[in-house]
Amino acid sequence: MHGMVNNLPFWAELKVCKFATVSVSPHQVAWHIRHWANGGLSFFLIKAPSQPYFHLFRGSQAIDLAQKPMSEVQGLHFETLNLLWEALRTEAVDHYTEALRVLQICND
Numbered sequence: 001m002h003g004m005v006n007n008l009p010f011w012a013e014l015k016v017c018k019f020a021t022v023s024v025s026p027h028q029v030a031w032h033i034r035h036w037a038n039g040g041l042s043f044f045l046i047k048a049p050s051q052p053y054f055h056l057f058r059g060s061q062a063i064d065l066a067q068k069p070m071s072e073v074q075g076l077h078f079e080t081l082n083l084l085w086e087a088l089r090t091e092a093v094d095h096y097t098e099a100l101r102v103l104q105i106c107n108d
Helices: 027-039 058-067 081-107
Strands: 004-005 010-017 041-047 054-060 076-078
Touching: 004 081, 010 027, 010 081, 027 041, 027 054, 041 058, 041 081, 054 058, 054 081, 076 081
Parallel strands: 010 041
Antiparallel strands: 004 010, 041 054, 054 076
């Protein structure tokens, strides 16, 4: 899913997880890692039907998600979509603020 929050773009891989591990393909891992390495913003948004909340992981955590149980990967957890969207807004603003700061330093 491609989304915009505060006019800032992000990608989110949407997953439903019935078990402790998340099914993440090598292609998905490579895409998220490459996207983050080039300054992009991406996430894994995971919902386990047995749990009342949503799990949000940065795309830079793709390798860990592919190799470890979800409970061993540090992510954010939200009981409501409103809280999730607020966190996405904060993540996007922080991510792109830092990217612009680094770009400014490189251009000075």
